Amino acid sequence: xxxxxxxxxxxxxxxxxxxxxxxxxxxxxxxxxxxxxxxxxxxxxxxxxxxxxxxxxxxxxxxxxxxxxxxxxxxxxxxxxxxxxxxxxxxxxxxxxxxxxxxxxxxxxxxxxxxxxxxxxxxxxxxxxxxxxxxxxxxxxxxxxxxxxxxxxxxxxxxxxxxxxxxxxxxxxxxxxxxxxxxxxxxxxxxxxxxxxxxxxxxxxxxxxxxxxxxxxxxxxxxxxxxxxxxxxxxxxxxxxxxxxxxxxxxxx
Amino acid sequence: xxxxxxxxxxxxxxxxxxxxxxxxxxxxxxxxxxxxxxxxxxxxxxxxxxxxxxxxxxxxxxxxxxxxxxxxxxxxxxxxxxxxxxxxxxxxxxxxxxxxxxxxxxxxxxxxxxxxxxxxxxxxxxxxxxxxxxxxxxxxxxxxxxxxxxxxxxxxxxxxxxxxxxxxxxxxxxxxxxxxxxxxxxxxxxxxxxxxxxxxxxxxxxxxxxxxxxxxxxxxxxxxxxxxxxxxxxxxxxxxxxxxxxxxxxxxxxxxxxxxxxxxxxxxxxxxxxxxxxxxxxxxxxxxxxxxxxxxxxxxxxxxxxxxxxxxxxxxxxxxxxxxxxxxxxxxxxxxxxxxxxxxxxxxxxxxxxxxxxxxxxxxxxxxxxxxxxxxxxxxxxxxxxxxxxxxxxxxxxxxxxxxxxxxxxxxxxxxxxxxxxxxxxxxxxx
Numbered sequence: 001x002x003x004x005x006x007x008x009x010x011x012x013x014x015x016x017x018x019x020x021x022x023x024x025x026x027x028x029x030x031x032x033x034x035x036x037x038x039x040x041x042x043x044x045x046x047x048x049x050x051x052x053x054x055x056x057x058x059x060x061x062x063x064x065x066x067x068x069x070x071x072x073x074x075x076x077x078x079x080x081x082x083x084x085x086x087x088x089x090x091x092x093x094x095x096x097x098x099x100x101x102x103x104x105x106x107x108x109x110x111x112x113x114x115x116x117x118x119x120x121x122x123x124x125x126x127x128x129x130x131x132x133x134x135x136x137x138x139x140x141x142x143x144x145x146x147x148x149x150x151x152x153x154x155x156x157x158x159x160x161x162x163x164x165x166x167x168x169x170x171x172x173x174x175x176x177x178x179x180x181x182x183x184x185x186x187x188x189x190x191x192x193x194x195x196x197x198x199x200x201x202x203x204x205x206x207x208x209x210x211x212x213x214x215x216x217x218x219x220x221x222x223x224x225x226x227x228x229x230x231x232x233x234x235x236x237x238x239x240x241x242x243x244x245x246x247x248x249x250x251x252x253x
Numbered sequence: 254x255x256x257x258x259x260x261x262x263x264x265x266x267x268x269x270x271x272x273x274x275x276x277x278x279x280x281x282x283x284x285x286x287x288x289x290x291x292x293x294x295x296x297x298x299x300x301x302x303x304x305x306x307x308x309x310x311x312x313x314x315x316x317x318x319x320x321x322x323x324x325x326x327x328x329x330x331x332x333x334x335x336x337x338x339x340x341x342x343x344x345x346x347x348x349x350x351x352x353x354x355x356x357x358x359x360x361x362x363x364x365x366x367x368x369x370x371x372x373x374x375x376x377x378x379x380x381x382x383x384x385x386x387x388x389x390x391x392x393x394x395x396x397x398x399x400x401x402x403x404x405x406x407x408x409x410x411x412x413x414x415x416x417x418x419x420x421x422x423x424x425x426x427x428x429x430x431x432x433x434x435x436x437x438x439x440x441x442x443x444x445x446x447x448x449x450x451x452x453x454x455x456x457x458x459x460x461x462x463x464x465x466x467x468x469x470x471x472x473x474x475x476x477x478x479x480x481x482x483x484x485x486x487x488x489x490x491x492x493x494x495x496x497x498x499x500x501x502x503x504x505x506x507x508x509x510x511x512x513x514x515x516x517x518x519x520x521x522x523x524x525x526x527x528x529x530x531x532x533x534x535x536x537x538x539x540x541x542x543x544x545x546x547x548x549x550x551x552x553x554x555x556x557x558x559x560x561x562x563x564x565x566x567x568x569x570x571x572x573x574x575x576x577x578x579x580x581x582x583x584x585x586x587x588x589x590x591x592x593x594x595x596x597x598x599x600x601x602x603x604x605x606x607x608x609x610x611x612x613x614x615x616x617x618x619x620x621x622x623x624x625x626x627x628x629x630x631x632x633x634x635x636x637x638x639x640x641x642x643x644x645x646x647x648x649x650x651x652x653x654x655x656x657x658x659x660x661x662x663x664x665x666x667x668x669x670x671x672x673x674x675x676x677x678x679x680x681x682x683x684x
Contacts, residue, residue, distance in 0.1 A: 052475065074474040084475055092468040103465045107477030111458035113486055118456045165476060 003066035005030045005169050005199040006051070006082075011060035013043075013050055020046045022223035023060070028216075030168075033200040035210045038220035039243075044203040045087055047220065048173050051201075052084050053077050064169065079107065083167035085158045087174045087203075093147030097138055100146050100157060101129040104164035129164075135194060136160040137186075152183040156190060163194045170195055172202040176209055188212060211235075219243070280535075288441050292434050301433040302505075307545040308440040309501045312447045314526045314537035316494035321523070322531030323455055324487040325467030326380070327388045330395020331495060332518035337398065338368035338496025339513055340409060342503035346417030357422035357430050358439050361500030368496015372489045380484035383470065387484075395519055402511040414510030417503070430504075440501050447494055452534055454490055463487045524566050530576020539577045557622060561615070587677040599673040602666040610659020612637070616652040 004027040013021040020043045028034045036044050049055045051062050053074050062069045064082055072080075092100050102119065105128055111117060119125065133139045136156045141149060146157055155175060163170060175191060176184045188209050191200070204210050210217060211231050218228040219240050227237045234240055291304060313335055320326040342364045346352050379390040402409035409415070419436075420429050428435050454460045462483045465473045470480035503509055512518060521544075529540020544562065552558040573580045587593045616636055623634045623643045632644045641648045 054471075073479065074471075075477050075479045078475055078477040086472075090469065090472045092465050092472065094468050095464060099461070099464075103461060103473070104476050106458045106462065113459045113462075113478075113482060115454060115457040115459045115486070115490070117458060118453065119458055119461055120456060161472070161476070 002030065004028055004063075005032070005065060006201065007063040007066070008051070009061050009063075011047075011050060011062065012058045013046055013055060014058045020223050021050060021057075024220075024223075024225055026218060026225060026228065028199060028201060030199055031197055033195065033213055033215045034202070035214035035217045036201065036203050036220055037205070037207075037210055037217060042220045043223045044220055045173055048084065048171055048203060052082065052171065078165065078167070081167045082169045082171065083162045083165055084171035085162040085173055085175060087177060089151075089154045089158055091146045091154060091157055091161060094145055096143050097146050097149065097157060098129055098133065098142045101132050101160055101164050102126070104161040105129055105132075108165040108167075132160050132164050136190060152179055152186065155179070155187060159187070159190060159194065163198075167198075169199045169201070172200065172204075174203050174205060176204065176206050184209060285445060288444070289438075292437050296434075298433045301437050303545060303549045305433075305437055305440050305501075305505045306549065307542055308437075308444045309498050309505065310522075310525060310541035310545055311444055311538050312501065313495055313498035313522055314529065314541045315448060315451050315534075316491045316498065317522045317526045318531055318534075318537045319451060319454070319463075319487055319491040319494070321526055322533075322536070323460065323467065324383075324463045324484055324491075326383050326484060326488070327391075327523075328519070329388055329392040329516065329523070330398075330519050331391065331491075331522055332516075333395050333398040333514050334368040334372055334492040334495035335499035335502065336509065336514035336518070337371050337499065338364035338366075339499030339503045339509045340415060341367035341496075342500040343415040343417050343509050344408075346419060346421065346503065346507075347415070349421060352421055354423055356425040357419055357504065358425055358442070360419075360422070360504060361443055361497045364500020364503065365493045365497040368499060369489055369493035371496075372492020376485050376488035376492070380488050381481055383467075383480075383484060392516070395514070395516055399511060399514040399516065402514055409511065409514075410509075412511065414508055414512075416508040419504050419507055436505060440505065443497060443501055447497055448538070451490075451494060455534060459483060459486050524562075528566055528569050528576055530573075530578030530580075532575050533578040533582060536576050536578035539581075543577060555619060557618065560618070587674075590677065590680060592677040595673050595677045596670075599666065599670040603663050603670045606659045606661075606666070607663035608659075610656050610661075610663060613652050613654075613656030613659055617649070617656060620648065620652060 006026075006028045008024050008026045011021055011024040012019070024047065036047065038044055046055065050057045051069075053069065053072055064077070064080055067080065069077055069080075092103065095103070102125060105125060106112075106119075109125060109128070111119075111122075111125075130139065130142075133142055136159060138149075138153060138157060138160065141153060146154065149157060159172065159175060162172065172191065176187050179187065184206060191202075191213060200213075202213070204213075214231055216229060217231055217234045218225050219234060219237075220226075221243045226243060227234050227240045229237070292301060295301070295304070313331075316335075317328070317331050320328050320331070342360050345355070345360060345363055375390075375394050379387055379394065403411055420431055422430070430436055430439065455463075462473060462478050463486075465476075466478070466480045466483045473480050473483065499509075499513065502513065525540040525544045526537045527540070528544060529538065530536030547558060547562045547565070551561060555561070569576060575582070584593060584596075587596060619636055620634070620643050627634065627643065632642045633640055634643045
C-alpha cells in the first residue's frame with residue numbers, strides 16, 4: 001500500500017483544561033476527496049489549524065506523504081505541498097486580484113526572496129496567474145482590489161490562492177459558508193475542477209456539497225471521529241444519525 | 254469604459270491601493286531634467302544647500318517608506334541607520350591615506366554598507382513581528398545608539414560630533430568638490446540611482462511579498478513565505494539606503510553630531526514620509542520637498558515655522574490619510590473621465606478664499622506671538638510687507654475680519670465644490 005497523503009495519529013489539543021481535539025487517527029489517501037463534518041464546536045477548524053501548524057498539537061503526529069511535520073512552521077509545511085484556505089476569508093484585500101494570485105505563485109516558481117527579478121517582466125508568471133484567474137472565473141476582475149469583490153468572488157479567489165502554488169494536498173475550510181444556492185453550486189463546480197487529481201480535505205456544513213463531492217466522509221463530534229467511510233455508509237451509520245446527521249437530514253426534508 | 258473607474262471616489266484610500274504603484278515614465282523624466290536644470294536657475298549657495306538637503310531627505314524618506322508604506326513596519330528610530338552610515342563616512346574622510354585614494358562620489362556607498370550592516374544586526378531580532386513590538390524595539394534601539402554618542406566618544410565624537418573635509422578625496426575626473434554646485438550634482442546622481450533602485454526593489458518578488466506580508470502576514474506564511482524573513486530583507490535594504498543618505502549628509506555638511514541619530518530626527522522622517530503619503534512610491538519624494546521648503550524657506554520668515562509644519566501634518570493626517578501624493582492621485586479618475594475642467598472654477602472659488610482666510614489666521618497667530626514675546630517697547634512688527642503696531646486694536650480687527658470672511662466664503666462655496674467633485678467623478682453626462 002502506498003503512503004497516505006496525510007496521516008494523523010493520536011492527535012490531541014487542549015486549551016488550558018478544555019480538550020478540543022481528543023485523539024484523532026485518520027488516514028487520507030492520495031487523490032482522495034475527504035470531507036470532515038460535524039456539529040458546531042466539534043473542533044473541525046481546530047483540527048485544520050493543527051494540521052497546518054497554525055496551532056501546535058498537545059500530543060500526536062501529523063504526517064504528510066509519510067513525513068512528520070512536527071516542529072515545522074506554516075511556511076515550511078506549505079513548501080512541502082500542503083495548502084489551505086480559511087473559514088474567514090483570508091486574502092490580501094488591498095492588492096489587486098491578479099497580484100493575489102501572483103503572490104501565491106512566487107514561491108513555488110522558485111522566486112523565493114529574490115531581489116534581482118522584476119516580477120512584471122516574468123511573462124510565464126503572469127500567464128500562469130491569468131490561467132488560474134480564468135479557471136476561477138475572475139479574469140474580468142483582474143485589476144480590481146481584492147477587497148472590493150463580492151463575497152462569493154472573494155471565496156473563489158481564496159480557493160484560487162490556495163491552489164495556485166501547485167500543492168498536491170488542498171485543505172478547504174468551509175468554502176461555501178454564507179453563500180446562496182447558486183453561489184454554492186458555482187463554488188462546488190469550481191472545487192471539482194481545480195482539485196482534479198489532488199488530495200482534497202474539506203470542512204463543510206452543506207450536506208449537498210459534502211455528498212456531492214466527497215469520496216469519504218469523517219464525522220467529528222466533540223473532538224473525536226465517530227465514523228469514517230463512504231458517504232452512503234456514513235449516512236447509514238446509527239451513531240452518526242444519532243449524534244448529528246439525523247437532525248441535519250430531518251431539517252433538509 | 255474601464256472597470257477601474259468604478260471604485261468609490263469618496264474613499265481615496267481604497268482607490269489609492271487600486272492604482273497600486275504603477276507609474277508612467279514621463280513624470281520621472283521631467284523630474285530628472287528639472288533636477289539637472291535647477292542649479293542653473295537658483296545659483297546662490299543657500300539655494301543649493303536647500304536643494305541638497307532636499308535630496309538627502311528624499312533618499313532617507315524613500316528608504317523609510319520601504320519599511321512603513323511597503324512593509325507595514327512603523328519605526329521610531331530609523332535615523333540611527335542614516336546616522337551611523339554618516340559617522341562611518343566621516344571616519345573614512347579622516348583616514349587621510351585611504352580617503353586620498355578614493356573618489357568622493359563612491360563614499361555614500363560605504364555609508365550604505367555600514368547602515369546595512371547595522372540593520373543586519375538589529376533586524377535579526379526586531380523584525381520577528383511587525384506592529385507595536387517592532388515599533389518599540391526600533392524606539393529602544395534608536396535611543397540606545399543615540400545615547401551611545403556621548404559614551405563612545407572615540408566613534409561619535411561626543412557633543413561636538415565628528416567633522417572632516419571632503420576635498421581631501423581623490424579628485425574625480427578633476428572635480429574636487431570645492432563648489433557647492435559640484436556637490437549638488439553628486440547628490441542628485443545618488444538620488445536618481447537610489448530612487449531607481451528602490452523602485453525596482455518594490456517590483457521584485459521580495460518587494461511584492463513585502464506588500465503581501467504588510468496586508469496579511471498569516472496568509473503569506475501559508476503561501477510558503479516566512480513573514481519574518483520578508484520583513485528582514487526589507488529592513489536591511491532600507492538600512493542600506495538610509496546609510497546612503499547619511500553618507501551624503503556627511504559630504505554636504507562635513508560634520509555629524511548626535512542630532513543625526515536621535516529620536517527627533519527619526520520623528521521628522523516619519524512626519525516627512527507620512528506628509529508625502531505612504532501609499533505611493535513617489536509620496537515620500539513630495540513629502541521631502543515640501544517639508545524641506547517649510548523647514549528652510551518658511552523658517553527664514555517666521556520663528557513659528559514648526560507650528561505651521563505641525564498643523565500641516567495634522568491636517569494631512571486627518572483629512573488626507575493618503576498624504577499629498579494621495580491628494581494628487583485622487584484626481585486621476587476625473588482626469589481619466591476627461592471632466593477635470595469642471596473642478597477648476599469651484600476650486601478657485603473655495604480654495605482661494607480659504608487660503609486668504611488661513612493667512613489671516615496665521616497673521617493673528619503671529620500677532621499674538623509678537624504681543625507676548627516681543628521686547629518691551631518694541632511694538633512694531635512687519636507682516637506681509639506691512640509694518641504696524643501690534644499693541645493697537647486696528648490690525649487685530651483687520652486680521653480677524655480677513656480670517657473670518659475668507660474661511661466663511663470657503664465654507665459657503667464648499668458644497669458646490671463637493672457637487673462638482675461628484676459630477677467630475679461620475680461617468681456619463683456632459684463633459
